[in-house]
Every structure is written in structure tokens, then in C-alpha cells.
Amino acid sequence: MRAVDIIIKKRDKQELTAHEIEWFIQGYTSGEIPDYQAAAWAMTVLLNGMSDDETTALTLAMARSGEMLDLSGAVEIAVDKHSTGGVGDKTTLVVAPLVAACGLPVGKMSGRGLGFSGGTLDKLESICGFRADLTTEQFLRQMADIGVVVCGQTADLAPADGKLYALRDVTGTVQSIPLIASSIMSKKIAAGAQAIVLDVKVGCGAFMKTLPEAEQLARLMVEIARKTGRKAVAYLSDMNQPLGKAVGNALELREAIDTLQCRGPKDFEEHCLEIASRMMVVGKQSPSMDKACLTVEQTLRNGQAWEKFLAWIAAQGGDVQMVIDPQKLPTSAIQRQILAPQTGYLHQVHAEKVGLAAVLLGAGRAKKGDPIDYGVGIEVLGKVGQMVQKGEPLFIVHANDEQTLHQAQEMLLEAIVIKENPVEPLPHFYGVIE
Numbered sequence: 001m002r003a004v005d006i007i008i009k010k011r012d013k014q015e016l017t018a019h020e021i022e023w024f025i026q027g028y029t030s031g032e033i034p035d036y037q038a039a040a041w042a043m044t045v046l047l048n049g050m051s052d053d054e055t056t057a058l059t060l061a062m063a064r065s066g067e068m069l070d071l072s073g074a075v076e077i078a079v080d081k082h083s084t085g086g087v088g089d090k091t092t093l094v095v096a097p098l099v100a101a102c103g104l105p106v107g108k109m110s111g112r113g114l115g116f117s118g119g120t121l122d123k124l125e126s127i128c129g130f131r132a133d134l135t136t137e138q139f140l141r142q143m144a145d146i147g148v149v150v151c152g153q154t155a156d157l158a159p160a161d162g163k164l165y166a167l168r169d170v171t172g173t174v175q176s177i178p179l180i181a182s183s184i185m186s187k188k189i190a191a192g193a194q195a196i197v198l199d200v201k202v203g204c205g206a207f208m209k210t211l212p213e214a215e216q217l218a219r220l221m222v223e224i225a226r227k228t229g230r231k232a233v234a235y236l237s238d239m240n241q242p243l244g245k246a247v248g249n250a251l252e253l254r255e256a257i258d259t260l261q262c263r264g265p266k267d268f269e270e271h272c273l274e275i276a277s278r279m280m281v282v283g284k285q286s287p288s289m290d291k292a293c294l295t296v297e298q299t300l301r302n303g304q305a306w307e308k309f310l311a312w313i314a315a316q317g318g319d320v321q322m323v324i325d326p327q328k329l330p331t332s333a334i335q336r337q338i339l340a341p342q343t344g345y346l347h348q349v350h351a352e353k354v355g356l357a358a359v360l361l362g363a364g365r366a367k368k369g370d371p372i373d374y375g376v377g378i379e380v381l382g383k384v385g386q387m388v389q390k391g392e393p394l395f396i397v398h399a400n401d402e403q404t405l406h407q408a409q410e411m412l413l414e415a416i417v418i419k420e421n422p423v424e425p426l427p428h429f430y431g432v433i434e
């Protein structure tokens with residue numbers, strides 16, 4: 001077999017066999033197939049698409065390119081959740097201990113923020129001492145002992161995806177639905193998930209800007225799960241405006257702590273309760289969503305989820321005093337309100353612009369490996385549909401210098417649209433695909 005023939009076959013819109021895909025991915029992982037051929041191939045996939053069978057074969061080939069975790073010794077059924085990424089999305093920080101406190105262990109590998117979208121590990125690392133680089137053995141032990149563990153992906157988990165993703169990032173080939181679906185699902189399968197709740201974000205602050213695109217991605221991932229003997233349920237959730245009120249690492253961690261203590265923003269709490277309940281159903285801990293919702297809500301209200309959160313942070317070396325007293329978490333030197341320039345209804349709080357303003361303040365990275373500032377970020381006080389008065393605060397910017405504060409302020413004023421006519425609030429969810 002020759003790599004060039006596989007590229008030509010896809011260029012000519014023919015379907016690749018599972019064997020050809022496996023061979024190509026193995027060759028690329030081992031270094032026998034160079035980056036330029038893999039880049040050409042990724043571009044043919046972006047332009048010509050892939051059938052569901054091809055995408056499933058690609059998913060499995062990438063999952064098998066490294067270590068495949070077997071969680072059966074640690075848990076009865078391994079349940080995972082995955083968000084496609086957005087602005088203010090701190091759901092894992094609440095849902096992981098909440099579901100674990102309901103008796104269903106959660107072991108999750110998470111990522112760091114890139115571009116306007118934040119990452120769970122960065123938020124957790126606002127806590128002094130928190131360790132995200134666990135070995136497989138530590139991961140399995142903590143999952144069995146505490147029932148909850150969240151760490152970074154080991155280098156040996158789906159290495160083909162790691163290599164291909166970095167290449168796609170610099171060759172204009174990220175925005176391909178089969179490549180995104182196989183990238184996400186290969187990591188979930190390699191990490192041992194048997195049941196997965198997918199949170200596919202849609203809107204201006206997400207990878208998928210439109211509902212049809214998001215729906216296509218969600219359906220494809222659910223189908224890959226089915227074809228590989230797993231179960232997945234996908235939510236289509238709004239990411240036109242930030243989720244909750246906090247954007248920025250320590251700010252988001254504080255909001256997660258508030259939510260675990262039942263004083264978080266309503267939209268974010270509802271989001272967490274829904275995702276957690278669905279995990280209970282796919283993890284066979286609850287026979288129905290109604291029963292799961294009751295259990296999950298009770299576990300949040302009676303403080304057991306909060307207790308589990310403390311045990312989890314302590315198990316990964318985090319300074320528990322910082323979460324018991326969140327004033328000890330990193331803060332910024334300057335906090336400045338941004339006021340509504342006019343009276344009216346909020347028609348837009350553009351999630352991507354808010355995310356980019358947070359990155360500019362130092363909460364995110366322009367490129368992989370850049371340092372981040374845990375204390376900076378934005379509190380988003382207004383939601384679409386809300387009536388605001390001229391002079392009322394819409395945002396609180398947390399910054400460490402006047403120059404970036406000023407630039408962020410301008411971006412945030414561009415992120416909002418206020419009009420005289422009323423507008424409906426945005427929905428949390430646009431649908432569920434089972």
C-alpha cells in the first residue's frame with residue numbers, strides 16, 4: 001500500500017476501506033507517513049467528507065494507536081461526559097463530583113483552554129497544588145477510592161489524534177465534521193468510556209456555529225458510539241452567550257463552588273442538573289430521567305456533592321482551604337464595572353467576543369504552552385432577554401493592568417446589542433439526540 005494512493009482515492013471521492021484507514025493512521029503515528037501526506041489527506045477528507053463507516057474506522061484506528069484503558073476493574077460501568085467547548089463552560093467541575101456523590105464513579109480526562117474556549121484543567125489549576133498529570137495507575141486507584149478523578153490526557157492515549165489534531169490546527173483542516181467526531185470519540189473510547197453524554201455546543205461561542213452543523217456532529221458521534229458497542233446521548237446546547245456568569249479560571253471555579261453550595265446562577269445549575277441526570281441514566285444508576293433528576297437534585301441540596309468535591313480536590317493534592325474559603329483563590333489587581341450605554345432589552349451577549357476579551361486579559365492562551373493568569377476574567381451580569389437601564393452594570397472586568405482592561409472594555413461593549421423591543425431569552429438546550 002502507498003500513502004499517495006490513499007490520498008488519491010479520497011481526492012477522487014471514493015470510499016476508503018477500514019484496512020486502508022488503519023494502515024494510514026498506523027503509518028502516520030509511527031512516522032513512516034510524513035506530515036505533508038497526512039495534511040493532504042486531511043484536506044481531501046475536509047473537502048470530500050467521509051461515510052459513517054469510514055469515520056468509525058478512523059475513530060477506532062486512532063483509539064487503538066496507543067494505550068486502551070480498561071476501567072472494568074475499577075467501576076461497573078464507565079460513564080464519561082464531553083463538551084465540545086465554549087465560553088464559561090465549567091460544567092465538569094460540578095457534574096463530576098455530583099454524579100460521583102450519587103454513587104456513579106466518574107473518571108475523566110480533560111483538556112486545557114485554547115483560543116476563546118476555556119479548559120477544565122486550567123480552572124482546576126487555580127487551586128495551589130492541584131495535580132493534573134496522573135499516571136494511569138493513580139487515575140484508576142483514585143476512581144476506585146474516591147469515585148471521581150479528572151486529569152490531563154496521557155501522551156499514550158490516542159497519540160494519532162494528538163499528532164493529527166496539531167497538524168489540522170495549522171493546515172486549515174479543523175472544521176471537518178468527520179475529523180472532529182473521530183477525534184473526540186477516539187479519545188473517549190481509548191479512555192475506556194462505555195457510556196458517554198455529549199454536550200455539543202452551538203452558537204457564536206462554539207466550534208459549531210449553526211444548529212444543522214451541530215446536529216450533524218452530534219448524530220455522527222452517537223452513531224460512532226453505537227457502531228463501536230458504546231452508548232452515547234448528545235445534547236445540543238446554546239453557546240451564543242456565555243454559560244453562567246463567570247468567564248476566567250478562578251472566577252469559574254468560584255462559580256462552580258457556589259453552584260455546589262446551591263447559590264450558583266440558575267441557567268448553569270439547570271445545565272448541570274440535566275447533564276448529571278443523563279449520566280445517571282446512561283450509567284444505569286437510574287431507570288428514568290425523572291428519577292435521576294430527583295436523586296441528583298437531592299444530592300446537590302443535601303451537601304453530598306460539595307463533600308465529594310472537597311475529597312476530590314484533596315485527593316489530587318489541591319489546597320482545600322482555598323476552596324473552603326474561595327477568597328484565597330487568585331484574584332486580580334483591578335475590578336471595573338462596564339455600564340449599559342442605553343436603556344432597553346439585551347438582544348446579544350456575544351459569547352465569542354466575551355471569550356476573546358477574557359483571553360486578552362490573560363485568562364487564556366494565544367498558542368499552546370503560553371502561561372495564563374488565573375485571577376483575571378469577566379463577570380457577565382446580563383443575559384439575553386433581560387431589560388437593562390442605562391448606567392446599570394453589564395460586566396465586571398477583572399484585570400491586572402489598565403491597558404488590557406481598556407481593550408477588553410471595548411471588546412465587551414461590542415459584544416452586546418441593546419434594543420428597544422423585547423426579545424425572548426435564549427433556550428439552554430435545542431434538542432437531545434439518543
Ligand code: URA
Nearest residue numbers: 165179180181183184
Ligand atoms: N475537540 C477535539 O478533541 N477534536 C477536534 O477535532 C475538535 C475539538
